[in-house]
Amino acid sequence: MNKQKNFVAMEKAVCPVCGTLHETGAVFLHRHLLNIPKADTVTHYALCPEHKRLEDEGYIALVEAESRPATLADAVRTGNILHIKRDIWGGVFNTPCPDGPMVFAEMGTIDKIQARIKEAEATL
Numbered sequence: 001m002n003k004q005k006n007f008v009a010m011e012k013a014v015c016p017v018c019g020t021l022h023e024t025g026a027v028f029l030h031r032h033l034l035n036i037p038k039a040d041t042v043t044h045y046a047l048c049p050e051h052k053r054l055e056d057e058g059y060i061a062l063v064e065a066e067s068r069p070a071t072l073a074d075a076v077r078t079g080n081i082l083h084i085k086r087d088i089w090g091g092v093f094n095t096p097c098p099d100g101p102m103v104f105a106e107m108g109t110i111d112k113i114q115a116r117i118k119e120a121e122a123t124l
């Protein structure tokens with residue numbers, strides 16, 4: 001059986017919001033023409049195209065996690081994500097809006113916000 005080696009690979013990043021892998025557009029070429037394992041092509045965290053677009057439109061992502069992670073790598077996401085416009089952050093929370101593209105939320109926080117939105121819509 002002939003084992004094919006990969007001397008060239010596409011660089012990948014992990015989206016800190018949704019946790020998906022996406023290509024960055026950079027190409028790796030091993031200088032000594034040795035195999036590049038697929039695990040070595042993931043180099044950093046960067047927003048995926050969808051979440052980058054939302055950040056550019058002025059949104060910050062609330063990402064629900066099972067516990068408060070010390071690092072992005074430690075985060076156990078529940079899959080529940082809510083995007084909030086930065087200019088209304090102060091009306092929802094009693095804290096200044098964080099500078100980054102996302103913030104982790106405790107379990108249940110997003111559900112509470114969505115319930116309050118439904119209540120407000122019902123009164124209109």
